[in-house]
Amino acid sequence: MNGKLSSGTTPHEADPPQASNLALSPEAAPPDTAMDDASGINFGPLPPFVPEFPVYIFYLGERKHDDPNLVTQSHLEILKSVLGSEEATNKSMVYSYHHGFSGFAAKLKPAEAEKLKKHPEVIILLENRKLGLQTTRTWDYLGQFSTPTSSKSLLHETNMGSGAIIGVIDSGIWSESGSFDDDGYGPIPKHWKGQCVSADQFSPADCNKKLIGAKYYIDGLNADLETSINSTTEYLSPRDHNGHGTQVSSTAAGSFVSNMTLLGLSSGSIMRGGAPKAHIAMYKACWDVEGGMCSVADVWKAFDEAIHDGVDVLSVSVGGSALKTLDVEIDIAIPALHAVNKGIPVVSPAGNEGSRSSSVINVSPWILTVAATTLDxxxxxxxxxxxxxxxxxxxxxxxxxxxxxxxxxxxxxxxxxxxxxxxxxxxxxxxxxxxxxxxxxxxxxxxxxxxxxxxxxxxxxxxxxxxxxxxxxxxxxxxxxxxxxxxxxxxxxxxxxxxGESVASKVAKSSARGPSSFSPAILKPDIAAPGLTLLTPRIPTDEDTREFVYSGTSMATPVIAGIVALLKISHPNWSPAVIKSALVTTAMKTDPYGERLTVDGGNYKVADAFDYGGGLVNLEKATDPGLVYDMDINDYIHYLCSQALYTDKKVSALTGNVNNKCPSSSSSILDLNVPSITIPDLKGTVNVTRTVTNVGRVKSVYKPVIEAPFGFNVVVSPKKLKFNKTRNKLAFTVTVSPGSHRVNTAFYFGSLTWSDKVHNVTIPISLRTRFIDNFFL
Known part of the structure; x- marks a missing residue:
């Protein structure tokens, strides 16, 4: 429901001008260029299209009403306070976000947007941006064979993800693919509230017990394009024209497809997703423009409805440029926070701008950020x-x-x-x-x-x-x-x-690297998974069969989303932070054959935490991590306040609780309870605290094993963590000093492992000294 008022006059006398050629915002992609085909001479960029009424997003925090109609009505009244008439308000409104959080998107002149920004209920004003879209062998490689070899395997114990609902925000879905067959499926989960909409070459009959939800969102993108997307170039429905959404969905939760081949390639393989009996809900917010384009306004609406519909996991393979994401308030961070606060893990890519340092995107600590590796x-x-x-x-x-x-x-x-x-x-x-x-x-x-x-x-x-x-x-x-x-x-x-073993596994060259330039004390990416040359179903509109083979962190993302769905079934009480911790602390620094992971490219170096976070996902170990590093909304508030972006008023509005406020100024971002320790500007001795929760044996004793980064001193206190029935949560302190270092250094890497001789709970340590502040080191 977009929401409309009834009548009146409007100051918006004309629609944005139309033209014959599609032109894009420079934020979406490099500007179009005029080129002489014969000579290859570049005559420079064409002027970007700037809409007369750009789309702006107004974020208001947590909902103040349970009734979504009342929430929408309040949005219309706020918008009307600036535009002055019901007609202008109706024409301006693009979306009302009224399920998972409160906010709206509207077409306004810049001056109108600035005026509305001052409204007391508006927490954040965002300009609408355009984001980009960033298997057979995969699961055998990770030790999850298509036919479970052990009754204790995670795949077997969870009945292959039966009952879980994976929401996918992407480019749509080709429902006729064998990957979305529902043979043998039980009933749709009772908590599901979503639907399959009827639109261009798509109807509710295209859904089944596998594909249980399908919606689409295009108003935000169309409002910012010179020529609107139409049915001659796309399906104005949840149907996939690009192919990306179909591939992502099948990788996360595709049903079993036998004898998967590509002109003989991988002949006889069984293709399936990570949670092959999980349900899929597609939220199409990305469109076949410039290879795949998504409007932030549309993506936010997809989040809003996915939270309402009852998805258990969200796989969101979108993101912008690291240079465009120097603000926690843009892209997917805010709606992802609302999803995570409601118990829905959000899995997103690290980005495909590697292998440059600080190219990683989706860096908020509540997002599970995924790097990509090769397969064997x-x-x-x-x-x-x-x-x-x-x-x-x-x-x-x-x-x-x-x-x-x-x-x-x-x-x-x-x-x-x-x-x-x-x-x-x-x-x-x-x-x-x-x-x-x-x-x-x-x-x-x-x-x-x-x-x-x-x-x-x-x-x-x-x-x-x-x-x-x-x-x-x-x-x-x-x-x-x-x-x-x-x-x-x-x-x-x-x-x-x-x-097999003779083929080396590497972190993909294209996989974006840490540290985050925006929040370098938070390790990103979090985890790595196979993302190169994954074999997935193609849609009939693909030009040829080479499109079976796809690569990128957007392909690694649904691998992790499928695993997260299995963990949600296995451990329904685990929070998104606990699931992330379980994945990070049990990850492998080697490939499944025991060889150290290296980086793909020309420098032949051993991979480190900025390449793969905790390491390559180890899903069997993740189901029994021993100890976990949990977080909740108070930890995320700590993070937001540490970025100097949030005041007590903003925090209260975001959480819907007037008692939620920023922690004292003495609180350090280094103490955020993430499963890693990253200190980007060490000058002297620093104490870092963490708290672990025992999810393993009730009575257990853990001792620390420290692999200190080269030249640094790292000491842990206490020397033992003793858990019992009344003590399942304990804190410890890590004291770090520069040791032998006397000049500004690059990052050095190490680890801290808590071990009870059954579990090895490992977090990466990344340290850099900065005795002198300068622009280079």
């Missing part, structure tokens, strides 16, 4: 020399074998039209130089393309029916030497899938 799977194409020496390159080439043919080596493509016909091009490219593309080689008669690049360099998208192969510099240089010294020809074979 490689799609490789065999290159064979005439002397039978072979090389494996990275490729998804599915075409016929290319018989022995000549290779031409080049570092540029200025004369490619003169040398390409009937040959394979071996192209050396360094750094950001624009590489030779497959279409150029094909256009000029080439029959294959081998890229030789550093692992950290970006890649060109390759079609699956053309041999387009990647080699790193070392292997490529060796192959080049053979060809140059012996004039050998090469043969290219179709790809094969390599699975």
């Amino acid at each position: 799977r490689s799609f490789s194409t065999l290159i064979t020399l005439e002397n039978n020496k072979t090389y494996l390159g990275q490729s998804l080439y599915t075409g016929p074998e290319i018989s022995f043919t000549d290779v031409i080596c080049t570092g540029d493509h200025s004369n490619v039209d003169q040398i390409t016909k009937g040959k394979v091009i071996m192209h050396f490219s360094m750094g950001p130089v624009r590489p030779l593309t497959p279409d150029v080689v094909q256009k000029n008669g080439g029959i294959g393309l081998i890229y030789v690049r550093n692992p950290g360099d970006s890649r060109v998208e390759c079609p699956v029916n053309f041999p387009c192969i990647y080699l790193d510099m070392e292997v490529g240089s060796e192959l080049y030497t053979y060809i140059q010294t012996s004039s050998m020809k090469i043969k290219i074979s179709p790809y094969k899938t390599i699975i």
Whole structure:
């Protein structure tokens, strides 16, 4: 319900002007550019479209009424206090947020928005922003085999997530996919209040006992676009046009699909989601514009209704740029806080702007922020020399074998039209130089393309029916030497899938890294999960089958969301913070084969806490963590107040409780009860406190094991934690000093583990000295 008044005159005489070409806010993506196709010359950015009446979001805190109609009416009255008439108010209102929290989105002139900001009930004014959308082998890799091998496995104990409802805020869903089959499902949970709406090529009949809810939200995005999205370019309904939402939903909770193949790829595999018997509710707030665009106003409305409908977990694979999120009040932080405060874990991506430091997004401590790793799977194409020496390159080439043919080596493509016909091009490219593309080689008669690049360099998208192969510099240089010294020809074979211990697991190059520049004392990301080359169902509108294979932290996010759903079923009384703690403190620093996780890219370093948080998720250990670091709304208030963004008035309005206020100025953000210790500006000795709750054996004794970061002194007190029936929650202090360090350092990493010889409860420690404040270290 958007809510409307009845009549009157309006100062908004005209709708925003319409134009024929879709233009986007510069916050959504890099501005469009004018380009001459022949020369490739960039003539500069086109002017961004600025709507006459931009959308603004007004956040009012917790609801003051249980009746959503009364909440909406209060929003209309607030808006009318500035616009002066019912007609203007009705035309201005975009959304009323009246279920999970109180607020509204409205189209206003900037001066009107500034005037409304001063209304006593308005806590926060936000400009509407545009956000971006950031499997078979996955679960075997994590030790959760499609057929549970033990009656004590988490998958078995939870009946594969039966009864849990995973809400997905994304680009919609293709309900006909086998991943959403409901054979063998029991009744829909009684606490469910949602619905499936009827709209463009979608009806309630498209839902079932698997897909139990489907809604869509577009008003916020359309209001800020020069040309509204219409049914010729999208489905104006929950139906997925982009494909992203279908992939995310199937990864989190897809039903079993047998004999999953991609032109022979992973033939015979069983595809399923993390909680294959959980229910799915889709909230479409992202649209097929520029590869996937979501308006903050629409995303907030999706949160609002998901909280009301009764979802148990929210998977939200959206986010903006780290440079655009230097404020806890924007994007998804506030509605996510309301969800978490009502017991709904919110799982979101770390972002795909890695591997730069401080590129992580979704950094609020109540959000479960996910990094992406590779799997123990490689799609490789065999290159064979005439002397039978072979090389494996990275490729998804599915075409016929290319018989022995000549290779031409080049570092540029200025004369490619003169040398390409009937040959394979071996192209050396360094750094950001624009590489030779497959279409150029094909256009000029080439029959294959081998890229030789550093692992950290970006890649060109390759079609699956053309041999387009990647080699790193070392292997490529060796192959080049053979060809140059012996004039050998090469043969290219179709790809094969390599699975298992021989394939190294890494933190994905694209996965965004910590620390958060906005709140560096809070470790982000929290956890890592497989997110590269996940095989998921495609929608019929996809252009070709290469779209089966998807990568990114938005794919790792539903992996964790599925696991969270299982934990919610296994431990219904656990809070979102306890679930996060269980995941972080039991995570692995190695892959499932015991090899240390490294980072994908050109620097070959061992991964650390800013790459993967606690580490790679270990779902069987997470169900029995021993000790947990719990938090509640008071801890989150502590965080908000520490950012100097919230006053006592704002805190009271946010929680709906006049007794909630900011803690004393002596409270340190370092004492926030997160399952990590991060000190970004250590100058002397600092005491950090944490409290752990025993969720394991009632009578147990834990002792600390400290792995101090290099050169630092770390001491824990007390030396034992003794739990019993009356003492299930105990505090401890960690004393940290710079030790041997006398200058500004980079971050060093270590850990603190509490062990009772059954459980090892580990939190990462990240320390940096800052004796002199400057702009660089």
